[in-house]
Amino acid sequence: MSIPPPPGPLQPDPAQGPQGPQGPSPTPDPYRPPPEGQQPYGPPPQGQQPYGQPPYGPPPQPYQPYGPPPGTPVSAPAPYQTWGQGYSPYARPSPVNGLAIASLVLGVLCCVPAGGLVLGVIALVQIKKKGQSGKGMAIAGSILSGLGLALWVAALATGGLSGAWEGFKKGATEGAAFSVVKGQCFDAPGETLDGLTYDVDEVPCEGEHDGEVFGEFEMSGSVFPGDAAVSDAADERCYPLQDAYVMDTWSLPDDVDVYYFGPTRQSWRLGDREISCIFGNTDEKGTLTGSLRVDATTLDDDQLTFLMAVNAVDKTFWEEPEEQPEDDLPGYRDWARDVHDTLDDEVRHLRAHTWSGAPAKPVEALIKDMEKSRSEWAKAAASDDVDTFYTHYDAGYAFVDGSTTVTARKALGLASDPPYDDDSSGESGDSGSSELNV
Secondary structure: OOOOOOOOOOOOOOOOOOOOOOOOOOOOOOOOOOOOOOOOOOOOOOOOOOOOOHHHOOOOOOOOOOOOOOOOOOOOOOOOOOOOOOOOOOOOOOOEOHHHHHHHHHHHHOOOHHHHHHHHHHHHHHHHHHOOEOHHHHHHHHHHHHHHHHHHHHHHHHOHHHHHHHHHHHHHHHHHOOOOOOOOEEEOOOOOOOOOOOOOEEEOOOOEEOEEEEEEEEOOOOOOOOHHHHHHHHHHHHHHHHHHHEOOHHHOOOOEEEEEEOOOHHHHHOOOOEEEEEEEEOOOOOOEEOOOOEOOOOOOHHHHHHHHHHHHHHHHHOOOOOOOOOOOHHHHHHHHHHHHHHHHHHHHHHHHOOOOOOOHHHHHHHHHHHHHHHHHHHHHHOOOOHHHHHHHHHHHHOOOOOHHHHHHHHHHOOOOOOOOOOOOOOOOHHHOOOOOOO
């Protein structure tokens, strides 16, 4: 293959000549086509290589860039130039160190700061040895992990980590079973307090509300006992807590019933063991208004003394045997003896207290009726036959929650309407017009 000549000085147009259009024709321009019928450029002069090769002839020895070295047979192939080692015609990025990425992630999340710091140091060593990229990520991950580790140490030293963990458990627990406290009034998001409830809105007790918490207690055990066991525990323990929260049992409206919030199988796994006892309206569309709380925090000394005495008697009356006296006379006589003893305690407590002002005389009249009732229950406990037992049983009940009780309650500023149906006409206890239906 021939080599084109190097570009020379711009040649004048042959038609113009050296001095213009009339001058002699110059040497043909190698960059213009030859005249018609003439070979391009013409034959070279004798003894001269075409295109002025002598100035560009073969270089002096030992340079032979285009041909084989001297002495090489013609048939031997010419050597090909190859790419040098370490060089590639396309630039490829070096791989990113995986430990550097992991260190940065752990540093940002701050979940395992010690691990992020260790991985960052190892990544820096590997990057230096292997020529990998990711040095900036390794350094950033190490710094963030170091800061996170310092924060963890500070939290452990000050107890902040324990508080954060408790907050986490509380939040996780409330995600399945929220927490309410005694005395709190609330609105439930559903139409009823039955079924599952996932959250409540606390509201003032003075206005209308769906429920009021009157007590709470915790169950025990590592395995969830089942929904039926939770319900049984609520029935057994919520009603005693009701009497402690509403000591004036006559003040509890007829349309109020006891409900509860308890743990579910899911919340039990998170440590939830609390059962909350609440008051709610028996009507699904009904509400409560005002707090039902009547306990030591809301009562004066006279009211508290009176209610503690009469409530003890009421509790004993509610323990009456389920069988009839005809079927279990010995059991009824034992129960009548308990009633006598409880009435005796009531009389002693009421007489031991100093009553001032308006309640003094009404309470004295009530004490006298309780003494008469006590006598009848003593005779019932000593009865040898069912007929004799019934005679003293009826006489003893005739003094319970009669007119003297209503009068004493009014004088003390307590609820004065009995919470059950009776034929009371407001007469004295001797009339037998006030009888407890059990």
